[in-house]
Structures are given as C-alpha cells and as structure tokens.
Amino acid sequence: MLPLHRLPTAFATLICLFLFALPTMAQETDSSATERPMAAPEDVVSVDAIITALYDVISGPAGEARDWDRFRSLMMPSAQLIPIVKRQDGTIGTIVWSAEEYIKQAGGYLEANGFFETEAARQEERYGNLVHAFSTYDSFRTAEDEEPFQRGINSIQLIYQNNRWWVANIAWQSEWPGLPIPTKYQPAGSE
Numbered sequence: 114m115l116p117l118h119r120l121p122t123a124f125a126t127l128i129c130l131f132l133f134a135l136p137t138m139a140q141e142t143d144s145s146a147t148e149r150p151m152a153a154p155e156d157v158v159s160v161d162a163i164i165t166a167l168y169d170v171i172s173g174p175a176g177e178a179r180d181w182d183r184f185r186s187l188m189m190p191s192a193q194l195i196p197i198v199k200r201q202d203g204t205i206g207t208i209v210w211s212a213e214e215y216i217k218q219a220g221g222y223l224e225a226n227g228f229f230e231t232e233a234a235r236q237e238e239r240y241g242n243l244v245h246a247f248s249t250y251d252s253f254r255t256a257e258d259e260e261p262f263q264r265g266i267n268s269i270q271l272i273y274q275n276n277r278w279w280v281a282n283i284a285w286q287s288e289w290p291g292l293p294i295p296t297k298y299q300p301a302g303s304e
Contacts, residue, residue: 234248
C-alpha cells in the first residue's frame, strides 16, 4: 500500500496515463470503421440516403439473395440490432444481435419468404454528428401487396464520422394488438 503522502502523485500519474491513452482509443474506434466493406458513397452521403439504403438492402422477393456486404457497409462495427419481442408467456423481452448475428438469424428468413419493408413516416432529432430517427415502417411479403402484414417503428441511431453516415444501432417495436402506432408517428393524413 502506498504511504498517504504518495497518493496524490500516484493519482496524478494514473490521470496522465488515462489522458494519453484517450487518443489511442479514439484512433482504434476510427480505424475500426475501415474494417467494414466499402460503402457506396451514395448510400452514406446523408441521413435520407442511409435510411433508404437500410430499407432497400433487406428488401427483396423470395429466393433473392440480399447484398449482405452492402448491409455491413452501412453498420458501425459495434452496431447492435435489437428487436423487442413478446414471448409465448406474454412477457416482453429483447434480442440483441450484432450485424453478423442479424444476417445469420434473419437473413435466411428474409430470402426464403420474401420481405419488403418501406418507411411510412419519420420523426428525426439531430445534434451535431448524432441523429435519432423514429422511422415508422410497413412490411410486405411482395412488392405488389397493398396492405402490410406488419407495421412498427425502427428507432435508428446514426453517427456522422469519417465523412459519412453510419448506423450505430437499431431497435424496433412491432405494432401489436392493444399497442397501435400513435398518430404522431404515422404518415400525415393517417388515422
């Protein structure tokens, strides 16, 4: 144990080590972005572009492979995808997936069954390089379907870094009986 008169010096040393380590940690976070597949510039140039690309890349007819490298290119390496689920016993829970886990868990289903998701409305908050979008979605089995089989809200966190937008996290809540989408999150003119 350090004598009491040496504690301020030891504490100051620890603070200095931490402060010198911060730029290194920041570099690791920034450089890890280059480990993702290269994004098409038009997919990540704006908030609208990346959200449009996100919906587009998971959508397609049954039997059509999705472009999972494009999906990966939109995501920060640490991105999480978090569906809110209702268990068989009626309790509510979440599943937390990385981008790779989402591809493994949901990719086969999307490709086998056909799945088209479109943005119906959006509420957006922005501060500096951070955007939070409440993106109301409609899900269809085919592009020709007139009525969605599912609706809900994607809560999308976006970060502007390295001259482009990144998806940091997505959590989503499907509409359930007794849990309708509030009017303020529906398209203008909806009831």
